[in-house]
Amino acid sequence: MLETLQNLYLGFTVALSPPVLLYAFVGCFIGTVVGVLPGVGPLAGISLLLPATFGLNATNAIVMLAGIYYGAMYGGSTTSILMRIPGEAASVMTCIDGYAMARKGRAGAALAIAAVGSYVAGTASVVGLMFLAPPLASFALRFGPPEYFALLLLGLLVLAYMSGGSMLKALTMAALGLLLGMIGIDQMTGYFRFAYGVVELGDGIGVVPVAVGLFGLSEILATAGQAKPPDVIKPRLRELLPSRQEWRDSAMPIARGTVLGFLIGIIPGSAHIISSFVSYAVERRLARRPEEFGKGAVAGVAGPESANNSATSGAFVPMLALGVPSGPIPAVMLAAMMVHGVSPGPLLIKQQPELFWGFIASMYVGNVVLLILNLPLVGLFVNLLRVPYPLLYPGILVFCILGVYAVNNSVVDVWIMLATGVLGYLLRKLDFETAPIVLGVILAPMIEMALRQSLAMSDGHYTILVVRPISAVLLAVGAALVLLSLKPLVSRGLDWRARLALAEKGEEL
Amino acid sequence: MTPGRIALALLLVLCTSAPAAAQEAYPSRPITIVAPFPPGGVADLTARPVGVALEKVLRNPVGVVNKTGAAGAVGMQYVATSRPDGYTLLLALSSISIIPEADKLFGRPPAFTVDQFEPLALISADPTILVVRAESPWKTAREFIEDARKRPGQISFSSSGVYGTLHMAMELLQHAAGIKLRHVPYAGAGPALTAILGGHVDALASGPAVILPHIKAGKLRPLAGWGDKRVAALPEVPTFKELGYAEAEFYIWAGLFAPTGTPEPVLQKLRDALRVAVNDSDFKTAMDKLETPIAFKQGEEFRKFFEADARRLAEGVRNVGRIEAK
Known part of the structure; x- marks a missing residue:
């Protein structure tokens, strides 16, 4: 304990030195921009700027790149809340209730809660990173394909909580999403599936183009199709701040999101995306009035936004403690270390204490910077909504296309975005929800890969999924959740879904 | 204003990929090295110092662009079909000879073929x-x-x-x-x-x-x-060749290619420039930090290495054959 504090003191002397402070600020700033821009996510941002860090020293480079990563998690909520366009994949869930809050004139409150939740989660999870990194890292590595598969199945259960309307329609959309997710090279055999000779489809359909298309573009098209344009929301200053009730409603979701996000973030893979889904499902499951979800429940913003932030710190655990490239973003950061001659490995913390502790301390500093940076921006961003739609929407469209193109320099991605935009518009007209499609596209390739890897490990025996303790526990939790949701069938009571359906019928009559 | 400077740098990077019209003495406009894998991978980390060193020798901007997808096929296809004028180069790994062979195996139209590329130089070759x-x-x-x-x-x-x-x-x-x-x-x-x-x-x-x-x-x-010789960093580890498995020879190599049809004087200029570039002290330090020894080969020597490697890999792909789902 004392040693940790001494080390932390060393870390702060590094982190508060002017150059490191400057690069932490630059990283956080760029991260916020990257998060706000639709399409450009943290991976693309870090990749684009990696070459720019080659001239810096290792600590500055790592501090800046990490700033981009967690800064993007702050910024990602902005366009989700204001325009229903996910700035990056982990903000998909925020689109649902965040945008609904904005339509009710609570955009400022949603943005403020997202920023504060991110701050709490970011800071608390660095504490976790600091004290728990080495023991947790070895635990995280025990997550192999079978465990990952079980976790993803839990993620799939989220579907049941994603839509307030017809379960049949939600599951249909999820199935469509899972099918779209099957496009691309079969990772286990090398076959091209549904690519029709387009080499770019080899990697499958990207989550970001699909999410921007289905949410953002379809919203723009739907608005444009209305006979009378919707009223421009004119936020007043005192409405920028969350009410006392909103604070109270988001306190526990922030706390739960923080813990959940950190634990899921440690697991190798793209876990920060899943963390926001799981958090949303948990909040809806625990909520006293689950029917408010999808219509602007503040918990639906607070939980996932906290979760994706603390997941970023979680992702650093195996990277720093063991030098393991535990996901695409840590892999790029490890490469950045190698470029500077720092060999990442289990001995990193011992051999490079300035780098490790400087990095930890810079994350404390960075989160404060981001809070200071983001809270005043709330007022500015909310005022974007004052821009009349004929000017606002074409502008957004341009940014969407630029952002989606920039990630891979791929025109195919732009076409995917445009096509899913039209699809999303049609589905909305037919009263289908589009969020389950996005979830399907995200989960399908991961679930398939994990399941088939598990079977490759066991030579085809499905028992591998239940004999390994972690995956057995996760599967049991999943089974329990399914059984719980069957309870109303037995007890004949009305659950919230049925109540909601009745209420809606009442409205229509 | 450092953020501004970074934005400016980004803008410059974007501009270097924009085509110019005039055809004058080579090189008269920025050269692009395409790395068909994401930033941080072997191809990217080799391409960047090569680009910097080449820029010094040619006194002409050299940029690196990551065109990723389908295990490298997207970027390689892009270079294979780009104009053979010496302004678009490819930094390829051994997958350049694996992908066409796998395409053949599955009977699909190949994304590109090996003879669409002219080898310029081998930069590194690390045995696994x-x-x-x-x-x-x-x-x-x-x-x-x-x-x-x-x-x-x-x-x-x-x-x-x-x-x-x-x-x-x-x-x-x-x-x-x-x-x-x-x-x-x-x-x-x-x-x-x-x-x-x-x-x-x-x-x-x-x-x-x-x-x-x-x-x-x-x-x-x-x-x-898998090397011909033991790895310098692991002198006590034998090679499979020593153990009597001569066909188990494999390198993770990185080499520079131009599209076939590039005029001979341009190729010659690039080859000469590369020979000077790999001796640049900054380039050597950069590769040193990556713990990747430089294994520079050109001309007949590179061609022989490349062909032997391609033959082994083609055989390997055929031996694996099509993987049928169980």
């Missing part, structure tokens, strides 16, 4: 190393191979993907030693390394630079290498 976890029973490569022979299909290995480089290395070994291992493909070299460190597979073939820290930390044990 066979590693197992430190607590595993095999102390030597012989013990490993003997055990694998006794228990066919029981010992597992992770790879960077099916038909990927790390898969091919293992395939060449299996063929040479007459053993059968259990293959668990992962999406990239990083996850494959994570898998063996987590104990989910028994063995891995990997480039030396990424596993050295884990060997030093006592987590992984090197058994043998």
Whole structure:
């Protein structure tokens, strides 16, 4: 304990030195921009700027790149809340209730809660990173394909909580999403599936183009199709701040999101995306009035936004403690270390204490910077909504296309975005929800890969999924959740879904 | 204003990929090196110092663009079909000879063929190393191979993907030693390394630079290498050639190519410039930090290396054959 504090003191002397402070600020700033821009996510941002860090020293480079990563998690909520366009994949869930809050004139409150939740989660999870990194890292590595598969199945259960309307329609959309997710090279055999000779489809359909298309573009098209344009929301200053009730409603979701996000973030893979889904499902499951979800429940913003932030710190655990490239973003950061001659490995913390502790301390500093940076921006961003739609929407469209193109320099991605935009518009007209499609596209390739890897490990025996303790526990939790949701069938009571359906019928009559 | 400067740098990078019209003495406008893999990978990390060194020699801007997708096929196809004027170059890895062979195997129209590229220079060639976890029973490569022979299909290995480089290395070994291992493909070299460190597979073939820290930390044990010679950083680790498996030869190499049809004077200028560039002291330091020895080869020497490598890999792909789902 004392040693940790001494080390932390060393870390702060590094982190508060002017150059490191400057690069932490630059990283956080760029991260916020990257998060706000639709399409450009943290991976693309870090990749684009990696070459720019080659001239810096290792600590500055790592501090800046990490700033981009967690800064993007702050910024990602902005366009989700204001325009229903996910700035990056982990903000998909925020689109649902965040945008609904904005339509009710609570955009400022949603943005403020997202920023504060991110701050709490970011800071608390660095504490976790600091004290728990080495023991947790070895635990995280025990997550192999079978465990990952079980976790993803839990993620799939989220579907049941994603839509307030017809379960049949939600599951249909999820199935469509899972099918779209099957496009691309079969990772286990090398076959091209549904690519029709387009080499770019080899990697499958990207989550970001699909999410921007289905949410953002379809919203723009739907608005444009209305006979009378919707009223421009004119936020007043005192409405920028969350009410006392909103604070109270988001306190526990922030706390739960923080813990959940950190634990899921440690697991190798793209876990920060899943963390926001799981958090949303948990909040809806625990909520006293689950029917408010999808219509602007503040918990639906607070939980996932906290979760994706603390997941970023979680992702650093195996990277720093063991030098393991535990996901695409840590892999790029490890490469950045190698470029500077720092060999990442289990001995990193011992051999490079300035780098490790400087990095930890810079994350404390960075989160404060981001809070200071983001809270005043709330007022500015909310005022974007004052821009009349004929000017606002074409502008957004341009940014969407630029952002989606920039990630891979791929025109195919732009076409995917445009096509899913039209699809999303049609589905909305037919009263289908589009969020389950996005979830399907995200989960399908991961679930398939994990399941088939598990079977490759066991030579085809499905028992591998239940004999390994972690995956057995996760599967049991999943089974329990399914059984719980069957309870109303037995007890004949009305659950919230049925109540909601009745209420809606009442409205229509 | 550092953010502003970075934005400016970004803008410049974007501008370098914009085409210019005039055709004058080569080079008269920025050259682009396409790395067909994401930033941070071997191709990217080699392309960037090469670009910087080349820029110094040619006194002309050289930029690196990552065009990723389909295990490198997207970027390679892009260069194969771009104008052969010496302004678009490719930094390729051994997958350049694997992908067309795999396309042939599946009977699909190839994304590109090897003869669409003119080899300019080999930059580095690192043999892969066979590693197992430190607590595993095999102390030597012989013990490993003997055990694998006794228990066919029981010992597992992770790879960077099916038909990927790390898969091919293992395939060449299996063929040479007459053993059968259990293959668990992962999406990239990083996850494959994570898998063996987590104990989910028994063995891995990997480039030396990424596993050295884990060997030093006592987590992984090197058994043998795929090289012609022993690796300088691991002098006590024998090669498979020494152990009598001559066909188990494999390198993770990085080389520079131009599209076929590039005029001979341009090719000559690039080759001469590269020869000077690899001796640049900054370039040497950069490769040193990556712990990747420079293995510069040009002309006939590179062609021979490339052809022998392509032949082994083509054979490897055919030996794997089409993988039918169980």
